[in-house]
Amino acid sequence: MPDITWEAPFCQDASNCFRLGTDPDGNAYIAVQGEEEHYLTDSLDALRALVAGIKAGKADHLL
Structure with a gap:
């Protein structure tokens, strides 16, 4: 398993x-807690784009 530093849930x-x-190699990870x-x-660029898109409302139709 990669050396992942997880943020708070x-x-x-x-x-x-x-x-x-994130890991030291510049990769980003998303998981369900537990x-x-x-x-x-x-x-990391893909994660930034995902977060920016969600903040811009591009995923609102999923709700």
């Missing part, structure tokens, strides 16, 4: 928590 409510993480061994990974 982001939770909508007690049952919907996600964690973002399931960090099953993560999605991409570059």
Whole structure:
């Protein structure tokens, strides 16, 4: 497993928590809290684009 530094969980409510993480090689990770061994990974640039898109409302149609 990569050397991932996980951020504190982001939770909508007690049952919907996600964690973002990074490693020393510049990769970004997203996982469900408690399931960090099953993560999605991409570059830090891709994570920045994802967060910026969500903040801009590009995922609102999913809600």
